[in-house]
Amino acid sequence: MLPQEIVRLKRDGGTLNPDHIQLFVNGITDGGVTEGQVAALAMAIFFRGLSIDERVALTLAMRDSGDVLDWSDIEAPIVDKHSTGGVGDNVSLMLAPALAVCGAAVPMISGRGLGHTGGTLDKLESIPGYTAKPDNTLFRKVVKEVGCAIIGQTANLAPADKRFYGIRDVTATVESIDLITASILSKKLAAGLETLVLDVKWGTGAFMGSYEEAKALAESLVLVANGAGLKTTALLTDMNESLASAAGNAVEVQNAVDFLKGTHIDNRLWDVTVAIGGEALATAGLAANPEEGRANMSRAFESGEAAEVFGRMVTALGGPADFMDKPEVYLPKAPLEVPVYAPEAGIVTKVDARTVGVAVVELGGGRTAPEDEVDPAVGIINIAGVGTTVDSDNPIGIIHAQNEDQVRRAQDVLLSAYTVGEASEIAEFDTVRDRIAK
Template sequence: MNRLSAAALIRCKRDDTPLDGDQLHAVAQGIGDGSWSEGQIGAFAMAVAWRGMGVEECRRFTLALRDSGQRLHWEHLPGPVLDKHSTGGVGDGVSLLLAPLLAACGGYVPMISGRGLGHTGGTLDKLESVAGYDVHPGLARLREVVEEVGCAIVGQGAELVPADRRLYAVRDVTATVDVAELMVASILSKKLAGGARALVLDIKTGNGAQLPGMTAARDLAARMLATARGTGIDVRVVFSDMDQLLGREAGNALELRAVLDLLRDRGDNPRLRALTLELAAELLWVGGLGRDRLDAERRARAALSSGAAAERFARMVHALGGPADLLERPDAYLETAPIRRMVTAPASGHVAAVDVRALGQVVVDLGGGRTYPGQAIDHAVGLAEVIGRGDPVDAGQPLAFVHARTTQAADMAEARVREAFRIAPEAPPCAPLWQWHAPMEQIA
């Protein structure tokens, strides 16, 4: 039996035999070049979910995925190469804000992003709400945009981490999105291939997260930090709250509109704005773009309020094939759904709890997400003006607005959105929006 055949490698992992570097490179090569079928990729992912991977095995798999394609090198740039990754959230537009904000402060951000996974949204899907925006520009064009603009938010493409690109899509439909080893390998392989030297990993916690419990989130953080050691990237980990939407919209064009409002220093998205500024300050400080943490915070806020971040975002969109005036004329380019339906509160009180996972699934079922790889999505549908945990509400007032393509879809969404909210007489205790993980040297 060929020890590097797909069947043999899957059997080894199924039988709890650790794979060595050559075997893991064979796995990544087979996934990346298409010689492994989607069924074989799914079987391998499920074997990892069942048997797990040790830290060294996970590091080898990460490097194997990284090496399945080309790598970017940025030693010639005059500023630090910075990046961020989220484990997936609902209403999470941080990447769209953060990349241009960092660029406006002197950082360089080749952000390799992904599509939606399960009930959570994807940065690439949001950007593809803009006609013409090329999420797979090729490495030469990516280099040019990063050098000229300071940031580019793109996908892996055919050249960069092709193995993870296929694995990522299969995980979405095989119940392996939340497998810690696959999450770590996927995240780190993209960031290492993209050439980042500092990375903030935003691990979502709460009922809308891929890893709802703090125990699983801390385990993922420890594994990420341990796997990253010796790879040349400085990783910081933050845990952020997903017991309510991060922003107030969920759905691709709707979320992008909210981001455009924040870039123009308007809109009502305090949680999204606050978390973005916090992550920006951390990365600027780690990257040496602030005298201290306080100075880094000041620089981040100034870049947003002055319009400098907005200018970088507009340049990035245009450089990657989108319109030059998206910021000034978003209505001309972002599609809207034909039906807008108010979902009203059944009683007065405060929002005691929100089933965020259910809200994310509503967006998927409206057509704003995928149930199988490669499925086309409707960028216009989703939820808007969603109220948050602890907010006061009167009976008959809106909990959210459904944006749907058909009356039948709006009826379905309205009922399920109302069920996702629990109203109580008293407000629940306040929960922190974020908390930082212990420094790397404190991880066992």
């Protein structure tokens, strides 16, 4: 069938069979389908939608458009997680080594930040020497010997998705749940996973602002992933304030090191990390249930074993051998550290987490376009959470910046993110609100 006939079929509300979808994805990959035809199909899907079977077929076709990793020489369950993105979300840095301590193998392929959300790769690249894009030989070696490796997507993992997403990005079709589902899962399936846990966020700092939108995405992801043969569950977590008390790149790595070493642990960050880990261990058969899995995760952190594995991973991927002993020596630091105080004393009743993320972008710590460079040293620490008292002694955050102009811009944005009032005005949300399973 001609590509334009496939577009016509979906435009008119018809159902695409796997052969239609495979033909079109082949054309996306090899250039046989034009940009206009890809855009037209994306728009047709945006308005007409896809059935679960169509979503599965699209996901599998995009998975098979490039390499599919094989981990059959590793006896441990192959486990990973995916977050839909937020502010102060450095969960992966603690989660991967703790899962490895608990018996999983974690080949974690992560992305870069865009817009107000941070990217795991940008954080890790603030560590001198860290190789975010190793060749497959080193990637496999680290996973096998250390138990986990956090790297970036190679060019030949789900290449059809890369072209498809680029066209969606400029044709106002990114927000389709059908296409978001296939985009996320095609890359995870290409990574050769056996178990996946999804952290689907909702709130002011999430791409899905409402709980209902986030739940619809989580349900789609879980149904399609399991339909494609990947054991998957999802947790719906709160992103109505920064998850960690730090937002930026080097500052989030330092926050993660403090968490792993037990010197400073943000409560909400602990809850989300342990919940995701417990879910992953149970789904992978490494724990009898999520409760046992959470207990195992807690022990991995409290024993110091997760910290030891993280240090080994950093070293194996080119970072300093003594990074965990003295991270402050290696992580870049901005010359200015400026506290930001609320105009009036009171209790933080609400935070626009997206705006906190925008403040980091104003400092140069994030991207507005994929090709933008980021400054690893800048960011915000000691970010006040909901329920925190702020006054002339307790700031809403401390800005790390390169110059006074950055400070002024970021300060104005950060202040606009905060609402200060009385404790009775606080709307409380569960950090982990729901679980979605097949």
